[in-house]
Amino acid sequence: MTPQRHAVDYPRFLLRMALLSFEGTWRFYVWMTVLSAIALVGANAWAHQLAEGMALTGMTDHVSWGLYIANFTFGVGLAAGAVMMVIPAYLYDDHEMHDVVILGELLAIAAIVVCLLFIVVDMGRPDRFWHILPGVGRFNWPVSMLTWDVLVLNGYLLINLHIAGYLIYTRYLGERPAKRWYLPFVFLSIAWAISIHSVTAFLYAGLGGRPFWNSALLAPRFIASAFVSGPAFVILLLQLVRSTTTFKIGEGPIRTLSSVFRVTILVNLFMFGSEVFTELYSGGAHSASAKYLFVGLHGKTALVPWIWSALALNLASALFAHAPWPEGRRLAMLNLACVAAFAGVWIEKGMGLIIPGFVPSTLHEVVEYVPSAVEWKITAGIWAVGLMVLTLAIKLALPVLSGEVRARGAAGE
Amino acid sequence: MDEPQKRRVALKVLGATLGASAFAYAMAPVRKWAAGLSVDQFLQRHYRELTKEELAPILRRLEAKAKADYGRDVVIRDPDPLEGAEFGYALNLSVCIGCRKCAEACHVENNHDRTTNNSYIRVLEMEQGSFDMERGDATYEHAVPAPGKYYLPVQCQQCDNAPCVTVCPVQATWKEPDGIVVVDYDWCIGCRYCEAACPYHARRFNWQKPEIPAEEINPDQSYLSNRVRPQGVVEKCHFCLHRTRVGRNPACLEACPTGARVFGNLADPSSDIRWVLENRRVYVLKEELGTHPRFFYFFEK
Numbered sequence: 023m024t025p026q027r028h029a030v031d032y033p034r035f036l037l038r039m040a041l042l043s044f045e046g047t048w049r050f051y052v053w054m055t056v057l058s059a060i061a062l063v064g065a066n067a068w069a070h071q072l073a074e075g076m077a078l079t080g081m082t083d084h085v086s087w088g089l090y091i092a093n094f095t096f097g098v099g100l101a102a103g104a105v106m107m108v109i110p111a112y113l114y115d116d117h118e119m120h121d122v123v124i125l126g127e128l129l130a131i132a133a134i135v136v137c138l139l140f141i142v143v144d145m146g147r148p149d150r151f152w153h154i155l156p157g158v159g160r161f162n163w164p165v166s167m168l169t170w171d172v173l174v175l176n177g178y179l180l181i182n183l184h185i186a187g188y189l190i191y192t193r194y195l196g197e198r199p200a201k202r203w204y205l206p207f208v209f210l211s212i213a214w215a216i217s218i219h220s221v222t223a224f225l226y227a228g229l230g231g232r233p234f235w236n237s238a239l240l241a242p243r244f245i246a247s248a249f250v251s252g253p254a255f256v257i258l259l260l261q262l263v264r265s266t267t268t269f270k271i272g273e274g275p276i277r278t279l280s281s282v283f284r285v286t287i288l289v290n291l292f293m294f295g296s297e298v299f300t301e302l303y304s305g306g307a308h309s310a311s312a313k314y315l316f317v318g319l320h321g322k323t324a325l326v327p328w329i330w331s332a333l334a335l336n337l338a339s340a341l342f343a344h345a346p347w348p349e350g351r352r353l354a355m356l357n358l359a360c361v362a363a364f365a366g367v368w369i370e371k372g373m374g375l376i377i378p379g380f381v382p383s384t385l386h387e388v389v390e391y392v393p394s395a396v397e398w399k400i401t402a403g404i405w406a407v408g409l410m411v412l413t414l415a416i417k418l419a420l421p422v423l424s425g426e427v428r429a430r431g432a433a434g435e
Numbered sequence: 436m437d438e439p440q441k442r443r444v445a446l447k448v449l450g451a452t453l454g455a456s457a458f459a460y461a462m463a464p465v466r467k468w469a470a471g472l473s474v475d476q477f478l479q480r481h482y483r484e485l486t487k488e489e490l491a492p493i494l495r496r497l498e499a500k501a502k503a504d505y506g507r508d509v510v511i512r513d514p515d516p517l518e519g520a521e522f523g524y525a526l527n528l529s530v531c532i533g534c535r536k537c538a539e540a541c542h543v544e545n546n547h548d549r550t551t552n553n554s555y556i557r558v559l560e561m562e563q564g565s566f567d568m569e570r571g572d573a574t575y576e577h578a579v580p581a582p583g584k585y586y587l588p589v590q591c592q593q594c595d596n597a598p599c600v601t602v603c604p605v606q607a608t609w610k611e612p613d614g615i616v617v618v619d620y621d622w623c624i625g626c627r628y629c630e631a632a633c634p635y636h637a638r639r640f641n642w643q644k645p646e647i648p649a650e651e652i653n654p655d656q657s658y659l660s661n662r663v664r665p666q667g668v669v670e671k672c673h674f675c676l677h678r679t680r681v682g683r684n685p686a687c688l689e690a691c692p693t694g695a696r697v698f699g700n701l702a703d704p705s706s707d708i709r710w711v712l713e714n715r716r717v718y719v720l721k722e723e724l725g726t727h728p729r730f731f732y733f734f735e736k
Contacts, residue, residue: 044447058454066461073468075643075666076625083639086630146625146640146667149472153481153605153624160481160606160622168604168628230724231598231634307569385557385589385636386568 057406064403078396084389085380089397092372094140101133103252105215118274127186128415134179136408196432219244234311249286251367253279254360269420315378324390335366482619506649514680516613523701529735531695533579533586540690545661548645555672559587591637591672592728599629617659623668
């Protein structure tokens with residue numbers, strides 16, 4: 023095919039996709055309308071936060087990062103965890119996984135969009151975004167870990183957009199995708215997935231003044247929990263896609279992912295326990311944050327219910343996933359395990375990790391943080407946008423991949 | 436097109452219109468925020484890329500904005516670091532009585548937000564016989580000095596190896612030749628990574644637009660120090676560089692009733708601060724973190 027044809031075909035493809043994204047069943051319309059409404063509430067809250075200042079949040083100079091950065095951290099894990107479908111599909115040549123691996127890539131894209139939005143709403147001056155553009159602003163690379171995070175997150179977004187976009191576009195044209203145009207990127211994305219969550223961990227672990235984060239185990243823990251939340255979400259997503267579309271998804275991918283999930287949930291719990299032991303057994307100032315988190319400090323206990331819920335959810339998840347259920351109930355229990363693990367990791371990597379890093383403060387004052395209504399609205403709005411991105415991406419990708427939607431004159435029409 | 440198809444298209448157009456107008460309505464408060472921004476401000480370069488000639492009109496614009504926003508005629512200067520100066524600060528814990536006059540002077544001098552009673556200085560009431568801040572209290576409200584207590588004022592330590600400078604993704608904060616760590620308030624993006632990185636709780640964020648009555652504004656201002664900060668950016672102690680760079684002492688030192696504070700040029704062998712460092716047993720806060728503070732604490736013999 024000549025490059026000239028792409029100049030015509032590609033815009034046509036994009037237009038077709040844009041039009042298709044407004045087509046759907048009544049269930050699709052209801053779902054998107056509900057998500058839009060939540061996103062609008064979030065947008066309105068953010069507009070107020072911009073105009074009146076971040077005093078509308080629950081954050082203070084003592085706890086200067088809150089719900090936004092908590093969700094950002096969890097979102098990076100979700101994006102990285104999606105790669106757990108890519109590894110079996112390409113490294114171990116699992117053919118059934120090959121057919122559904124694109125769902126993992128689309129999830130990664132949606133999760134990165136969520137992460138970037140959480141960063142934007144956490145900025146005091148989003149109007150100055152250009153200051154962080156390499157070459158245009160003053161990009162403090164390689165010194166600042168935050169600049170590394172900007173590079174790896176945007177890089178991961180581009181890599182996954184390329185892989186997913188290329189595969190869908192070639193299928194749309196009715197061609198076989200050329201391996202050299204996507205396979206190197208697939209392998210790159212595997213290494214890159216590890217990097218996004220490691221760099222995000224280093225962002226916190228590199229701060230000597232915050233003993234709670236200043237741990238070598240932080241990055242491995244991030245990866246372990248990413249490989250819990252990612253597969254958990256995908257297991258549920260695969261079943262949802264199977265029941266709401268005509269796209270064929272076999273038992274193989276779910277079986278593979280649940281084997282991964284069963285192991286990672288235990289690894290994650292083990293690392294969690296290992297960290298708690300180190301924090302609490304030796305005592306001293308180093309353990310003040312952990313004490314605050316688990317039992318409260320100086321009578322302040324805002325995080326105690328959060329972390330015990332996280333622990334209970336993660337333990338319950340391990341139990342649901344491992345207990346010898348009768349055959350008929352196994353899938354239901356696995357789903358329950360996934361839901362519990364997803365919620366458990368959300369708390370553990372969010373409220374349970376970011377907030378105690380600030381409590382007690384560096385001058386050892388115990389100032390508590392409770393997210394404000396504005397923060398909850400913005401957070402809900404961003405997740406709604408993420409779900410919209412994911413819904414649209416899957417909705418557009420599947421009919422192309424199954425051959426229902428093809429370019430005019432494409433082979434196999 | 437048949438009837439059901441037409442109806443479908445009409446519904447879609449209606450839905451899209453409703454959605455777009457709902458979005459515009461939701462984002463309406465942004466207009467108030469955008470009204471306070473200007474193109475000049477948006478395009479302004481980093482402080483260190485500006486020549487004196489380029490900075491001059493910016494200072495005039497900031498003065499005009501201060502007049503418009505706060506109704507006060509102010510002068511915003513940009514004093515250069517003094518040749519050969521290496522500023523340092525020392526504090527005598529034996530005589531500090533915890534009166535917090537320094538914190539109050541900072542509040543007034545540096546045009547801090549009145550509603551939050553902000554200050555760059557936080558005074559910890561510590562227990563005799565303990566260096567453990569865990570047992571300190573920064574919110575005491577009783578007559579001082581209290582028996583069995585000593586007082587530890589903490590402000591920016593102007594570290595030579597400053598974690599806040601390292602982590603800033605846009606180089607909006609840096610160390611000046613005279614040792615002062617400053618912030619370009621017009622460059623900071625408000626990510627607050629520096630606030631997370633600082634081991635001394637020295638940084639403050641402008642969670643809202645500072646509120647100060649016109650008559651309380653200190654009109655003697657500088658670009659890198661005490662001009663009224665914009666909403667959404669980080670600020671910190673700058674050793675009152677608009678004073679110290681013209682040979683005066685910091686406001687906190689002048690306000691101290693017990694003479695606990697000693698400020699000066701570490702590079703000048705005849706300075707008071709050098710005398711303290713050479714003749715008193717001094718220590719720095721959290722030395723183990725390797726931040727190399729320029730702020731020293733000492734006790735009388």
